[in-house]
Amino acid sequence: MTTKNDDPVLDLSDAVKGSWHRFLDLYEPLRPELYRYCRHLTRSPWDADDLVQDTLARAFVTLGTLEGNAPARPRAWLFRVASNLWIDRVRRQRELASEIDAASTTSDPRAQREAAGTLLSQLSPQERASVVLKDVFDLTLEEIAETLSTTIGAVKAALHGGRSKLVDPAMHERARPLPSREVIDAFVDAFNAHDLDRVAALLMERSTVEVVRVCTQYGREAARSGALTGMMFGSRRLAAADVEGGIDPRFIQGARPTPPRIEVRSHRGEWLLVHWYDHEDGEAVRAFTRVEIDGDHIARVRNYFYTPDVIEEISRELDVPFKLNGHRYW
The missing domain is CATH 3.10.450.50 (Nuclear Transport Factor 2; Chain: A,)
Known part of the structure; x- marks a missing residue:
């Protein structure tokens, strides 16, 4: 009979769980701030919670591939991971929305907006992340540039563009009929x-x-x-x-x-x-x-x-x- 200790899959699972728990011992105290940041980026607490969990999972995997020391500024590093995940997600969603619009034959602009759903936003991902990091978390331009893997000049441009057209994204959420109870x-x-x-x-x-x-x-x-x-x-x-x-x-x-x-x-x-x-x-x-x-x-x-x-x-x-x-x- 195969015992737990003889099963390499179970051994691997236990090792991963142990490493994950040790990772959380160090990074979980940052979860409330990470959630607050993700909540500003996303449209709902559910999306923010998903992004937090995806960020921690990505950070855990990335940490295992880093050479040398762990990140010197854990909070800024987690914000960077979250920003990259969110920006990539929005880009993929907008690409899909563009394909939907291109395939649509309707001339009704409201129908096209509904096809894109909540994918449309007043701010680009870079603009939104920059505004949140600066106005909510009070990061310096240098820290924002590092977090978003960009230049200070690009951050300044994103802040200027974002602040000039920032509106409450909740105003653009599409009303949906509730399903049957x-x-x-x-x-x-x-x-x-x-x-x-x-x-x-x-x-x-x-x-x-x-x-x-x-x-x-x-x-x-x-x-x-x-x-x-x-x-x-x-x-x-x-x-x-x-x-x-x-x-x-x-x-x-x-x-x-x-x-x-x-x-x-x-x-x-x-x-x-x-x-x-x-x-x-x-x-x-x-x-x-x-x-x-x-x-x-x-x-x-x-x-x-x-x-x-x-x-x-x-x-x-x-x-x-x-x-x-x-x-x-x-």
Whole structure:
């Protein structure tokens, strides 16, 4: 029989996890500022959170290929990684939008704008990043040039151009009709009844269920025995974290083992599941879940629990009481 120590794949997985955790020991304290920077670049907290995670992942891989010493200024280095990822992403999106426009035969400019969606922006990526780094984070021109891998002259031009046409990007977001609530309501009813079988039955056979930053599971059965169980009954472990682990005990904050309940809220053009946890001082939101519907089943579930920046921002937008869980599950 093959043991864990004899399996090179498992050995590699353990080594990578160990290195990743050590990387986060050093760079995770910078996550709030990185999130704030990414939030200024992107249009939503969800996109900002994705960009933060992509940035940390790219930085982790890049760090393993650097020769010599680690970056002398970690914050500036993370901002550079985030800037490059975001600029590349916007360029790819605009190329796609141009292809859509070129293929369109309509003369209605509004239809062309909708084809591009939120890809269109008043500022170029370089302009937007420069303005944010200067006006929000108060970096010097030299630091901005280093972060964006450009010259001081280019930064000055980007600042001048960006400030002259900067507008609130939220004004350009396209209104979208909310999807049907039938499947979502069925999910909520089953979840609040603590009926794990009924919840799992609403998923597509090849669905994806993700607890952001923790795990991604593919397929109904894997999700049923893993992530969905944690979402429904994880409050028991939360309340006993000082004994069982799974979260820093300082984040217990009077949590009770009562399974959480969820409710549906309309938020930023989608139905959002709000997770209410019971505490000694009353209920508070500790997580959000986003779902993607395909026909009469759920294709994707993304649960945000170990994402304090997102939880705080969305809770304040919804005007609900909340408690944070930190970034870590170990």
